[in-house]
Structure formats: structure tokens, C-alpha cells
Amino acid sequence: MSPTIHDVAKKSGVSPSTVSRVLNGRPGISESTRERVLKAARELGYIPDISAQGLASGHTMTIGYIIHPRHTLAPHSFYGDVLLGADQEARKYGYHVIFSAEGDLKIPNIVLQNRIDGLILAGCDIPHETILHLKLQGLPLVLVDNHINKIDSITIDNVEGAYEAIKHLINLGHRRIAFICEWFGDLSFSERFAGYKKALAEHNIPIDENLLAEGEPRQQQTGYIAAERLLSQTIPTAIFSANDLVAVQAMRVIREHGLRIPENISIVGFDDAEVCKHVEPPLTSVRVYRKEMGALAVRRLLDLIENPEQPSTHIRVHTELVVRSSTASPPHQ
Incomplete structure (x- = not known):
């Protein structure tokens, strides 16, 4: 009971x-x-009875947006941009968005204290237990940058995005392409690794374990650690980084080893964060349409609020490779 x-x-x-x-x-x-x-x-x-609240007072015209406390909503941050897109879309329909970094709690306080009509849960860090518990209580919810069976979600086409990035490097002539990430246990990074392997397999390039490296999960300098581990055992002609933060930290390690970008090593990131345009050289990266993901999440959530008895929908958002100056043909070309 x-x-x-x-x-x-x-x-x-x-x-x-x-x-x-x-x-x-x-x-x-x-x-x-x-x-x-x-x-x-x-x-x-x-959890308060959401349906009873609705009967008593009608829609609250409020949507909750939750991230894990390890993330930030700073301007141009990944989940900050998702929130911006969600807020802009919600306002079109007369809704407003309240946000919280309570994704580590089994029942976030904004669910307990605020009468919200639905909830957006952003990121892979929010425990499955929390997501499933909220779902079982009948609260309309949509996941962003995460997916669980039978729960509505808006995700990145991580596999195809990474595949296109590796194909770009292969077309430039690279064969010794490294993959680095924060840690392989992350859902998004594991999907990007699958795209990496797919591209190599299509071009008959074997996987070399020495070209794979991860940092320390949730550590601030995880990209630096991953790149240092990689370059201490081998020197690739190109590096694919599972996100831009790791890529930018890896660029520092490359220089510390006396190597130049892209003359000695090309490097590609993922997310196309604002920093990509400001590092030297500017970073080639896979663009993720973060604001559009937030808008899609709101539209799907409002649909669930109005018509809760419908099958779950999984929307995968395509990416775009943005080529800048950090990639070129390998040294022997």
C-alpha cells in the first residue's frame, strides 16, 4: 500500500x-x-496525489526541470542550453519552468513542495530508482539525454554522431584513431564508443586496445587524465573525444608532450560547446542541438499532460559534424 x-x-x-x-x-x-x-x-x-491536485485546482501551468547536482546550468552549458530551449517553448503555451539540481534525491523537493503538471529529468546521472518511482506515481515525465524502456525520452543520436566524426578522420587518411572519454560506464559515452567501433569496422580497421583510454569518473580533470594515460602508452595520429570538455583538456596534454595540433595529432570533440570556437586551434566537434532537445521535451510533456494514456515515445535528435582547424591529414600524408 x-x-x-x-x-x-x-x-x-x-x-x-x-x-x-x-x-x-x-x-x-x-x-x-x-x-x-x-x-x-x-x-x-x-508523493502527493497528482491527479487529485489537478481535480482540485486544474493545471498549475508549471513544469519541473531537474538535473544532477554535479552538472551546471551556467550560460552555454549543455543542460543550461536544454533548459533555455525548454523555457522558451513552455512560455509559448503559457507554462513556466522551475528548475532544481536535486537529481540525486529519490523524491526531489520540487515534486514534494510544488504542484507541477509534469517533469523533465535531464542527464544520465539521475538514478533509475528515482525515475521509475516518479513514473509509477503517475507523474507525466520526459527524459532528456537519457533513455529507459517505456519512458518518454529525447536523446542524441550518439552512435551516428560519433560514426560521422570517425568517418571524417578516416577520409583524411587516419588509421590510428584513439577514443578517450570520462569513463566507459556512462550511457552517452558508451553509445559514442559504439559509433567509433562501427566506423572502424566498416573500413576494416581493427580495434587497438592501446588506443582506448578513460579518465576518472566525475573528476574535474578527467580529460587530462585520459589523454595522459593514452599518450604515455602510444601516439595516435588522431583522437576522438567523447565530449568537448575531455577534448579541451586533452589538447593541453598533447602540447605538454611536445606535439602540435593538427600537424602531429588531429582531435575531434562532441557537443560543439561554445568553447570549441575559442580554443587554439578551433576544435572540430559534433554539434548537438541542445535547445531543440529542450523544446521537444516540453512539447512531448504537454502532450502527456493532456493525454496521459498513450504509449511512450523515444525521439532521437540528429547531430551535425562541424569541421574546424583541429583536424587535418596525418603527418605521413
Whole structure:
């Protein structure tokens, strides 16, 4: 049996009316009481009845947007751009978006405290347990840059994007193409690795384990670590990096080894972040249409809010290779 508001009240030592006031963001509640109620609700797995709220007050015209706290919503950041696209699209329909970096919580506070009509969960870091729990409670939700069976999602065509990047390097004459990433356990990076392998296989280029390197998961200098591990064991003619952050840090390592870009080593990133245009040389990268992903997520979410009883939809957004000055033919060409 699902926990009730009375269970939360009993566990937190307050009345059901106090629990209701906390969860609805009403004033006049001390911070200690508010935290105690929210903690009890999370531990019990309690979520307010979304459908009952809708019957009582109609649509709230509010959408929640959640990322994991390790990410940032700074201008030009990946999930910042997704949020911008989502907010711009939501406003067209009279909705507004509230955001939170509570993706590490089983039940985020904006679900407990704010009456939202639906939720966008962005990134692969949000625990599956959280996603499935929210889904089972009947809350309309859409995943962005992540996908789980039977849950609506907007994702990047990671395989094809990486495939096109590797094909570009092969067409330039490269055969010793390295793959580096933050860590292979990340869903997006593993899909980009699949694209890397697909391109090599089509051109009869065998996988060389010495050309594969990962950094340390969730470490600030993970790209530097990955590139250092790679170049300490072999020197490729080209490097494909699973994202731009890792690529930019790898460029520093390449220079520290006395090598030049692209004369000695070509390098390609993924995401086409703003930094790609400002490094030297400008970084070739796979463009991801982040704002469009946010807009698509909102449109799909609003459709689910109006018509919740429909099969899940998985939308894969195509990428575009943007060629700049960090790639050229290998030295022997």
C-alpha cells in the first residue's frame, strides 16, 4: 500500500494539516519542521496525489526541470542550453519552468513542495530508482539525454554522431584513431564508443586496445587524465573525444608532450560547446542541438499532460559534424 499523508505526519511528529502546508509551500512553518516533514516523505516514498491536485485546482501551468547536482546550468552549458530551449517553448503555451539540481534525491523537493503538471529529468546521472518511482506515481515525465524502456525520452543520436566524426578522420587518411572519454560506464559515452567501433569496422580497421583510454569518473580533470594515460602508452595520429570538455583538456596534454595540433595529432570533440570556437586551434566537434532537445521535451510533456494514456515515445535528435582547424591529414600524408 502506498504511504499516505497520515503516515508522513506520524513519522515526522506533526499533524496531517502541517504536512499539507509544508508540501504546498505555505508560510508559517519553521525550517526545522519543514526539513523533518520532507525527510519523512522521502524516506516513506510519499508523493502527493497528482491527479487529485489537478481535480482540485486544474493545471498549475508549471513544469519541473531537474538535473544532477554535479552538472551546471551556467550560460552555454549543455543542460543550461536544454533548459533555455525548454523555457522558451513552455512560455509559448503559457507554462513556466522551475528548475532544481536535486537529481540525486529519490523524491526531489520540487515534486514534494510544488504542484507541477509534469517533469523533465535531464542527464544520465539521475538514478533509475528515482525515475521509475516518479513514473509509477503517475507523474507525466520526459527524459532528456537519457533513455529507459517505456519512458518518454529525447536523446542524441550518439552512435551516428560519433560514426560521422570517425568517418571524417578516416577520409583524411587516419588509421590510428584513439577514443578517450570520462569513463566507459556512462550511457552517452558508451553509445559514442559504439559509433567509433562501427566506423572502424566498416573500413576494416581493427580495434587497438592501446588506443582506448578513460579518465576518472566525475573528476574535474578527467580529460587530462585520459589523454595522459593514452599518450604515455602510444601516439595516435588522431583522437576522438567523447565530449568537448575531455577534448579541451586533452589538447593541453598533447602540447605538454611536445606535439602540435593538427600537424602531429588531429582531435575531434562532441557537443560543439561554445568553447570549441575559442580554443587554439578551433576544435572540430559534433554539434548537438541542445535547445531543440529542450523544446521537444516540453512539447512531448504537454502532450502527456493532456493525454496521459498513450504509449511512450523515444525521439532521437540528429547531430551535425562541424569541421574546424583541429583536424587535418596525418603527418605521413
